Amino acid sequence: MGEFDLIRRFFQRPAADGAEAGVDVGIGDDCAVLVPTPGARWLVSSDMLVEGRHFLSTVDPARLGHKALAVNLSDLAACGATPRGFTLALALPRADEAWLAGFSRGLLALADASGCPLIGGDTTQGPLNLCVTVFGEAPAGQALLRRGARVGDEIWVSGKLGDARLALEVFRGTVALDGLGLETVRAAMECPAPRLALGQALRGIATAAIDLSDGLLGDLGHILAASGVGARLDVDALPRSAVLAAQSPALQRECLLAGGDDYELVFTAPPGAVLPDVGVRLTRIGVIEAQPGLRVVDGRGAAVEHGLRSFDHFSA
Amino acid sequence: MGEFDLIRRFFQRPAADGAEAGVDVGIGDDCAVLVPTPGARWLVSSDMLVEGRHFLSTVDPARLGHKALAVNLSDLAACGATPRGFTLALALPRADEAWLAGFSRGLLALADASGCPLIGGDTTQGPLNLCVTVFGEAPAGQALLRRGARVGDEIWVSGKLGDARLALEVFRGTVALDGLGLETVRAAMECPAPRLALGQALRGIATAAIDLSDGLLGDLGHILAASGVGARLDVDALPRSAVLAAQSPALQRECLLAGGDDYELVFTAPPGAVLPDVGVRLTRIGVIEAQPGLRVVDGRGAAVEHGLRSFDHFSA
Numbered sequence: 001m002g003e004f005d006l007i008r009r010f011f012q013r014p015a016a017d018g019a020e021a022g023v024d025v026g027i028g029d030d031c032a033v034l035v036p037t038p039g040a041r042w043l044v045s046s047d048m049l050v051e052g053r054h055f056l057s058t059v060d061p062a063r064l065g066h067k068a069l070a071v072n073l074s075d076l077a078a079c080g081a082t083p084r085g086f087t088l089a090l091a092l093p094r095a096d097e098a099w100l101a102g103f104s105r106g107l108l109a110l111a112d113a114s115g116c117p118l119i120g121g122d123t124t125q126g127p128l129n130l131c132v133t134v135f136g137e138a139p140a141g142q143a144l145l146r147r148g149a150r151v152g153d154e155i156w157v158s159g160k161l162g163d164a165r166l167a168l169e170v171f172r173g174t175v176a177l178d179g180l181g182l183e184t185v186r187a188a189m190e191c192p193a194p195r196l197a198l199g200q201a202l203r204g205i206a207t208a209a210i211d212l213s214d215g216l217l218g219d220l221g222h223i224l225a226a227s228g229v230g231a232r233l234d235v236d237a238l239p240r241s242a243v244l245a246a247q248s249p250a251l252q253r254e255c256l257l258a259g260g261d262d263y264e265l266v267f268t269a270p271p272g273a274v275l276p277d278v279g280v281r282l283t284r285i286g287v288i289e290a291q292p293g294l295r296v297v298d299g300r301g302a303a304v305e306h307g308l309r310s311f312d313h314f315s316a
Numbered sequence: 317m318g319e320f321d322l323i324r325r326f327f328q329r330p331a332a333d334g335a336e337a338g339v340d341v342g343i344g345d346d347c348a349v350l351v352p353t354p355g356a357r358w359l360v361s362s363d364m365l366v367e368g369r370h371f372l373s374t375v376d377p378a379r380l381g382h383k384a385l386a387v388n389l390s391d392l393a394a395c396g397a398t399p400r401g402f403t404l405a406l407a408l409p410r411a412d413e414a415w416l417a418g419f420s421r422g423l424l425a426l427a428d429a430s431g432c433p434l435i436g437g438d439t440t441q442g443p444l445n446l447c448v449t450v451f452g453e454a455p456a457g458q459a460l461l462r463r464g465a466r467v468g469d470e471i472w473v474s475g476k477l478g479d480a481r482l483a484l485e486v487f488r489g490t491v492a493l494d495g496l497g498l499e500t501v502r503a504a505m506e507c508p509a510p511r512l513a514l515g516q517a518l519r520g521i522a523t524a525a526i527d528l529s530d531g532l533l534g535d536l537g538h539i540l541a542a543s544g545v546g547a548r549l550d551v552d553a554l555p556r557s558a559v560l561a562a563q564s565p566a567l568q569r570e571c572l573l574a575g576g577d578d579y580e581l582v583f584t585a586p587p588g589a590v591l592p593d594v595g596v597r598l599t600r601i602g603v604i605e606a607q608p609g610l611r612v613v614d615g616r617g618a619a620v621e622h623g624l625r626s627f628d629h630f631s632a
Contacts, residue, residue: 024357024459025459025461028462028542029395029461029462029463029542030361030391030392030394030395030462030525030526030527031359031360031361031391031392031394031395031397031452031459032359032360032361033357033358033359033395033454033459034357034358034359034360035357035358035456036352036356036357036358038354040352041340041349041350041351041352042349042350042351042352042358042451043347043348043349043350044347044348044350044401044403044435044436044449044451045346045347045348045403045436046403046404046405046436046437046438046447046449047405047438048405048406048407048438048440048442048445048447050407050440050441050442050443050445051442052442053440053441053442054440075346075347076346076347078346078347079345079346079347079349081347085360087360087361087362087449088362089362089363089364089447089449090364091364091366091445119360120360120361120362121362122362122363122364122447124364124366124369124370125366125369126364126366126367126368126369126443126445127366127442127443127445129364129366129407129442129443129445129447131362131364131405131438131445131447131449133360133362133403133405133447133449135358135360136347138349140351143340143341143347143349145341145345146344146345146346147345209346210346211346226344226345
């Protein structure tokens with residue numbers, strides 16, 4: 001199987017070229033050609049996934065295909081964008097047909113569900129590496145950014161936090177789980193749901209937003225730094241699954257505050273803002289303050305010493 | 317040096333955010349936000365470069381930075397697009413400051429020269445891998461595609477072919493070159509010049525176009541397949557450097573027909589078309605015919621047996 005056969009068999013739909021609304025040219029030319037919506041801004045994000053760092057070599061390829069796109073769609077969601085398409089650059093050690101069939105099935109299922117067609121990319125031989133770049137649109141001036149949080153705003157988070165990190169601890173052997181408990185946290189790690197509907201519904205409501213990829217402390221820290229504010233965060237208010245709630249308090253805090261791989265949205269909104277109901281649970285977890293820094297407290301308002309920090313690819 | 321320090325030190329310009337025309341938000345948020353030109357189409361291309369396949373581990377990092385962007389800009393050039401920006405996803409074995417300084421210098425010098433700012437991306441630890449995604453614009457209906465070649469059109473190529481492949485043969489040890497000869501072919505391999513001005517000037521003139529990355533036979537073959545036509549190609553007319561012209565006829569043909577890594581444009585245009593003068597040499601190398609297939613002939617019109625094919629990442 002050659003490079004172009006591989007693309008045709010696993011990634012190119014029979015009528016992909018021109019079949020999607022707004023796609024003049026899809027896979028198969030030097031560039032894809034898209035039709036921007038008049039008056040909209042164009043949003044772009046790119047994430048690279050490396051075996052052994054972002055996923056385990058044993059992961060189900062369909063789940064990996066889902067996740068490679070999901071983590072990118074999550075960036076569009078954090079900005080309140082509507083997806084328009086994505087490119088996939090793929091380095092593979094070899095053309096493994098069973099792996100490719102599963103990977104492309106998971107990838108394209110999420111693409112279909114999100115209205116985000118695969119429009120082009122690249123395929124090469126090399127150590128397994130997945131690079132997805134997504135494109136989306138938002139009305140001018142309505143993209144959600146990190147820089148808009150204001151003193152007095154409430155801090156909200158979608159869904160539940162920490163299960164993906166708990167799954168990682170299971171695979172590392174530091175925590176024992178099986179049955180439904182294992183399946184719950186494993187699905188959180190391998191099949192995150194990008195919060196696209198929520199992000200779009202928060203346009204004009206949220207003052208700042210980010211998606212949780214490196215852990216709550218660091219990611220919320222980006223909002224605080226960009227906005228020039230501080231915050232108080234109630235660790236006891238952080239939403240968690242029953243599986244995580246059954247773990248030790250120290251492990252819960254580590255998973256909730258520094259877990260990473262959550263792909264939930266953290267956003268700020270003025271007190272009293274009417275938040276959208278898109279079927280995703282929203283939890284108030286803190287408040288923006290003028291004093292710089294992030295103060296972690298418990299439910300009674302007492303300071304919590306945690307010593308945690310977010311994930312960084314190049315720090316020891 | 318952490319991940320975010322690395323981005324700030326080597327890739328983020330002090331005033332990058334908002335400083336470039338048409339960039340509302342650059343590096344540092346979940347997405348970059350760009351302002352499309354009213355009425356224009358949006359063009360996208362993505363290429364991944366892997367150590368040992370696309371470049372040698374000994375390459376000057378500044379030249380590698382140049383090439384990582386150049387091969388992507390070449391796809392925009394082939395479509396006649398004007399660059400608007402690019403993302404870089406980078407997997408690095410370690411944060412090597414000297415390497416990063418050189419790489420980012422070469423990358424950003426070409427970005428500046430091409431009016432194509434770095435607007436975002438990703439940085440992770442892993443086997444060295446560079447994934448660039450470029451964005452450009454062209455007026456609606458004017459992007460150059462592979463599918464428009466018509467019987468009777470002449471086939472043209474820019475610049476000179478085959479030097480990059482000759483350089484590869486030197487590094488493989490099958491050809492001996494030194495001094496100016498080596499520097500000439502090495503520069504062709506490591507510092508290709510994307511033909512952006514030519515591509516834009518060919519809007520409304522060329523009927524089909526592609527950039528040469530995998531070798532002339534295969535890349536011209538894509539135009540023929542997409543356009544449903546055949547062609548006659550004069551191998552003696554193919555433009556070559558004095559260094560390549562001094563090699564054996566068999567090696568010349570291999571480098572010219574199947575070399576790859578040329579990043580010149582091949583395009584078709586009706587006989588008598590007035591071709592643009594943008595300071596790049598253009599050579600007529602063949603003609604589009606109704607009979608399917610690609611017939612390679614010499615300067616006297618006699619068939620040339622070559623047994624060559626283009627590069628494919630997954631064929632033996």
